[in-house]
Amino acid sequence: MKRVFFFGNGQAEGAGLGKERLGGKGAGLAEMTALGIPVPPGFTIETSVCADYTKSGSVDGLKPEVNAALERLEQAAGRRFGDPGNPLLVSVRSGARSSMPGMMDTILNLGLTGKTIRGLAAVSGDRFAFDCRRRFLQMYGDIVLEVPKHEFEKVLGEKRRERGASSDAELTVEDLAETVRRYEEIIRKKTGDPFPDDPQAQLWGAIGAVFRSWDNERAKTYRKLHRIPGDWGTAVNVQAMVFGNRGETSATGVAFTRDPSTGEKKFYGEFLPNAQGEDVVAGIRTPRPLNSDGSGRSLEETMPQAYRELLRVQDLLEKRFHDMQDLEFTIEEAKLYLLQTRNGKRTGFAAVRIATDMVEEGLIDETEALMRVEPEQLVQLLAPVFDNKEKSAAVGGGKLLGKGLPAGPGAACGQIAFDAASAVRMAAGGNPVVLVREETSPEDIAGMHASAGILTTRGGMTSHAAVVARGMGKTCVVGAGEITVDPEKGELRAKNQTAREGDWISIDGTTGEVLLGRIATRPSEVLQVALEKNLPPEKSPVFQAFDRILGWADKRRRLGVRANADTPTDAQVAVIFGAEGIGLCRTEHMFFEEKRILAVREMILAENAEGRRAALSRILPMQREDFVGIFREMGRRPVTIRLLDPPLHEFLPNEESALSRTASELKVPVEKLRDRVRQLHEANPMLGHRGCRLGITHPEIYETQVRAIFEAAAEVARSGDQPRPEVMIPLVGTSAEFEKLKVLVDETEKKVEKETGQRIAYTVGTMIEIPRAALVAGRIAQNCDFFSFGTNDLTQMTFGYSRDDAASFLPAYIESGILPEDPFASLDQSGVGELVAIATERGRKANPKLKIGVCGEHGGDPSSIEFFHKTGLDYVSCSPFRVPVARLAAARAALSEGKEAVSSTA
Numbered sequence: 001m002k003r004v005f006f007f008g009n010g011q012a013e014g015a016g017l018g019k020e021r022l023g024g025k026g027a028g029l030a031e032m033t034a035l036g037i038p039v040p041p042g043f044t045i046e047t048s049v050c051a052d053y054t055k056s057g058s059v060d061g062l063k064p065e066v067n068a069a070l071e072r073l074e075q076a077a078g079r080r081f082g083d084p085g086n087p088l089l090v091s092v093r094s095g096a097r098s099s100m101p102g103m104m105d106t107i108l109n110l111g112l113t114g115k116t117i118r119g120l121a122a123v124s125g126d127r128f129a130f131d132c133r134r135r136f137l138q139m140y141g142d143i144v145l146e147v148p149k150h151e152f153e154k155v156l157g158e159k160r161r162e163r164g165a166s167s168d169a170e171l172t173v174e175d176l177a178e179t180v181r182r183y184e185e186i187i188r189k190k191t192g193d194p195f196p197d198d199p200q201a202q203l204w205g206a207i208g209a210v211f212r213s214w215d216n217e218r219a220k221t222y223r224k225l226h227r228i229p230g231d232w233g234t235a236v237n238v239q240a241m242v243f244g245n246r247g248e249t250s251a252t253g254v255a256f257t258r259d260p261s262t263g264e265k266k267f268y269g270e271f272l273p274n275a276q277g278e279d280v281v282a283g284i285r286t287p288r289p290l291n292s293d294g295s296g297r298s299l300e301e302t303m304p305q306a307y308r309e310l311l312r313v314q315d316l317l318e319k320r321f322h323d324m325q326d327l328e329f330t331i332e333e334a335k336l337y338l339l340q341t342r343n344g345k346r347t348g349f350a351a352v353r354i355a356t357d358m359v360e361e362g363l364i365d366e367t368e369a370l371m372r373v374e375p376e377q378l379v380q381l382l383a384p385v386f387d388n389k390e391k392s393a394a395v396g397g398g399k400l401l402g403k404g405l406p407a408g409p410g411a412a413c414g415q416i417a418f419d420a421a422s423a424v425r426m427a428a429g430g431n432p433v434v435l436v437r438e439e440t441s442p443e444d445i446a447g448m449h450a451s452a453g454i455l456t457t458r459g460g461m462t463s464h465a466a467v468v469a470r471g472m473g474k475t476c477v478v479g480a481g482e483i484t485v486d487p488e489k490g491e492l493r494a495k496n497q498t499a500r501e502g503d504w505i506s507i508d509g510t511t512g513e514v515l516l517g518r519i520a521t522r523p524s525e526v527l528q529v530a531l532e533k534n535l536p537p538e539k540s541p542v543f544q545a546f547d548r549i550l551g552w553a554d555k556r557r558r559l560g561v562r563a564n565a566d567t568p569t570d571a572q573v574a575v576i577f578g579a580e581g582i583g584l585c586r587t588e589h590m591f592f593e594e595k596r597i598l599a600v601r602e603m604i605l606a607e608n609a610e611g612r613r614a615a616l617s618r619i620l621p622m623q624r625e626d627f628v629g630i631f632r633e634m635g636r637r638p639v640t641i642r643l644l645d646p647p648l649h650e651f652l653p654n655e656e657s658a659l660s661r662t663a664s665e666l667k668v669p670v671e672k673l674r675d676r677v678r679q680l681h682e683a684n685p686m687l688g689h690r691g692c693r694l695g696i697t698h699p700e701i702y703e704t705q706v707r708a709i710f711e712a713a714a715e716v717a718r719s720g721d722q723p724r725p726e727v728m729i730p731l732v733g734t735s736a737e738f739e740k741l742k743v744l745v746d747e748t749e750k751k752v753e754k755e756t757g758q759r760i761a762y763t764v765g766t767m768i769e770i771p772r773a774a775l776v777a778g779r780i781a782q783n784c785d786f787f788s789f790g791t792n793d794l795t796q797m798t799f800g801y802s803r804d805d806a807a808s809f810l811p812a813y814i815e816s817g818i819l820p821e822d823p824f825a826s827l828d829q830s831g832v833g834e835l836v837a838i839a840t841e842r843g844r845k846a847n848p849k850l851k852i853g854v855c856g857e858h859g860g861d862p863s864s865i866e867f868f869h870k871t872g873l874d875y876v877s878c879s880p881f882r883v884p885v886a887r888l889a890a891a892r893a894a895l896s897e898g899k900e901a902v903s904s905t906a
């Protein structure tokens with residue numbers, strides 16, 4: 001089977017084969033070539049070869065195909081590989097199915113040897129030839145020969161300092177020649193051999209190294225964070241070099257067809273004259289803008305012809321791919337070449353804006369728009385921003401350290417860490433961290449992930465830090481040039497101020513401002529419109545886009561979305577975010593308020609049911625008020641109220657000092673209180689006397705709560721509303737428990753109905769959170785109106801992992817691959833999910849009218865939501881702020897139904 005695909009001169013063998021086989025880069029190069037866009041010729045070795053190489057360690061079988069493709073490449077380029085007179089140089093580029101910016105390796109200027117360098121110099125000049133050789137030695141040395149990068153950087157840095165040069169472009173021929181000699185020496189010393197001088201040997205060395213780079217540590221970390229399967233492999237692209245370092249009419253750059261931060265439809269990008277690819281991304285020199293900014297330095301002003309051509313190409317590419325493109329280009333002596341195109345990484349803001357704009361422009365339809373926004377990205381639109389007043393005050397107080405480029409919007413405030421390892425360590429301590437570096441590199445990926453925000457003092461909007469932060473949805477400011485970081489001393493300096501590791505810093509990723517200290521935050525623009533209502537929707541394009549996407553989502557989803565809300569305020573937020581009801585209203589927190597806890601403690605200390613009732617009668621009116629507030633907020637929407645769940649000892653004090661204070665408040669001897677605490681002590685409280693077990697042994701507690709619910713409902717109904725209470729019994733494991741408590745609920749309701757004269761429509765259901773309940777769901781369902789899966793407890797009990805103690809081993813389990821991810825965050829579909837499926841099937845069979853939902857943490861997790869959709873549940877319930885995420889995830893689950901298999905874990 002064919003495994004190597006040629007592209008060049010308008011023809012591309014791989015056009016239409018797609019990213020799976022050619023990798024994103026290879027597919028993009030093939031498509032661009034086929035569109036007639038100027039792309040240097042080359043060929044792609046498909047991704048499947050990577051796995052073969054990993055297994056066998058050899059690519060010998062590939063040689064005939066590669067050599068044939070190389071011959072075609074030579075013809076297309078009009079130069080020969082290894083020709084001493086006019087040598088063809090190539091790049092050897094990695095490129096996986098899904099883009100992993102900078103995680104794998106690419107080598108430029110390959111084919112430069114002791115012989116060919118003379119040819120290159122004769123055609124293009126000495127300075128250029130040495131610059132290419134210097135770059136080649138450094139990349140090949142690092143990637144193929146594994147000579148530490150900093151060895152080379154040290155030499156170059158010294159040279160620059162010696163010459164007082166601010167960039168490599170200012171170094172002379174002699175400087176570069178000398179650098180090359182020293183590089184060769186380093187390589188000879190480190191490897192014991194001279195640098196390989198045979199172009200074929202170089203080529204095969206590079207191909208092997210690119211395949212190996214698939215499994216380097218940073219690529220593995222990146223794959224884990226982004227859930228990219230390890231068996232995809234990378235393709236290898238071998239491509240004729242074009243040179244952006246051939247003087248002032250040459251350049252290299254990066255562009256986006258729309259603004260990747262805000263999503264605005266505005267062509268945008270950066271370039272560096274007389275430079276080669278990596279330079280822009282590495283942030284070594286500060287790049288210049290593509291669009292005219294009046295400074296006379298932009299591409300539009302300095303190379304108008306190439307700029308116009310770029311505009312034409314970017315438009316063509318967006319229309320071809322129907323998505324925002326991220327382009328890499330090189331200009332060689334005023335002629336433009338495209339080197340890469342891919343769907344650009346974008347912030348959540350940009351994702352929503354671009355998707356809705358493209359629907360408007362007729363580029364995509366609503367369904368496609370929904371698939372373009374990752375549900376999790378919506379969280380960014382709700383994340384807080386700095387309070388402007390506080391910020392102005394801080395600026396006035398001299399706290400502004402400087403301003404950089406706003407690369408990842410949002411507000412981040414955290415303790416300074418100067419390297420990735422410290423960021424990881426400090427973040428584990430619990431406080432937010434801001435990673436502050438001159439520039440970031442792919443090795444920093446774990447530290448960036450652990451940080452709340454990222455600040456660099458060099459580099460542009462397309463630098464590594466900016467690209468990766470956007471992908472992660474992190475707040476990020478880059479190129480804050482007024483700030484100096486001194487990692488050796490562990491400090492940063494700006495404007496006569498110094499800050500050390502651990503000091504607090506605030507960065508504004510929307511404006512680029514960097515401030516010393518902690519600045520208070522306020523709600524995001526979307527919340528200002530939706531919640532605070534102090535910004536009219538027509539003034540906020542972000543809000544409009546957010547609202548439209550969710551409107552489209554609602555038209556397509558089958559799953560209902562409710563919120564977990566315990567207070568009227570939560571309920572209000574939930575409704576604003578589109579919740580169709582409350583899926584879980586916990587009642588226990590209502591007991592903790594200062595005035596109530598005393599009555600609750602009295603109840604616990606009471607000797608008998610009588611005494612308990614007396615104490616409960618004081619709690620009743622307060623609890624009734626809580627429910628009135630919630631019913632009023634929710635109108636006709638259903639409200640699922642869970643009766644008391646935690647064990648009673650949670651309401652009693654533990655420490656000695658608190659014990660005596662409480663005893664005197666309750667006017668009981670401290671001994672008595674201590675005895676009661678001792679009595680209630682349980683070895684295993686989560687498996688102890690809690691949930692419906694309390695309702696069975698202390699029915700007066702549940703009676704009081706049910707009474708409060710129905711009295712409240714009656715009160716609200718009297719004022720014209722139609723409250724819809726759904727009473728939920730927690731922790732049921734047998735049908736008898738449920739039956740007994742259902743009678744209690746029904747009888748209490750009847751009494752209240754008689755007293756108030758108000759007939760309230762209500763239902764009674766149970767949580768399914770004990771594995772046994774899932775198995776006997778058929779019996780429980782017979783007399784039950786609804787099930788709500790309490791997937792937190794269900795996960796805890798199915799795995800036998802204590803949720804409160806699992807932190808001591810779960811990370812190790814995930815690290816070593818025993819578990820693919822935290823089952824408390826994303827549902828274990830093959831185990832816990834199987835119980836959900838069984839209970840759903842058995843429950844529905846026994847009672848076709850049974851309503852089924854989920855109220856655990858998983859109700860807000862997109863991949864779990866997809867599972868709940870497929871399992872046929874009626875709704876999910878999650879925290880109010882995740883309701884938008886769940887609405888979008890539910891729509892996407894409905895849209896992708898049948899397209900993919902459910903991912904599962906054994």
Ligand code: ADP
Nearest residue numbers: 091093094102106239240241242277278328339
């Ligand atoms: P990455 O996957 O990290 O983006 P690339 O393979 O795109 O790596 O290479 C990085 C940069 O090297 C490119 O942006 C481009 O500027 C430069 N480059 C790669 N191949 C060539 C080539 N054939 N000619 C000129 N520059 C190249």
Ligand code: MG
Nearest residue numbers: 025328339340
């Ligand atoms: Mg690239």
Ligand code: MG
Nearest residue numbers: 769790792793
């Ligand atoms: Mg529970």
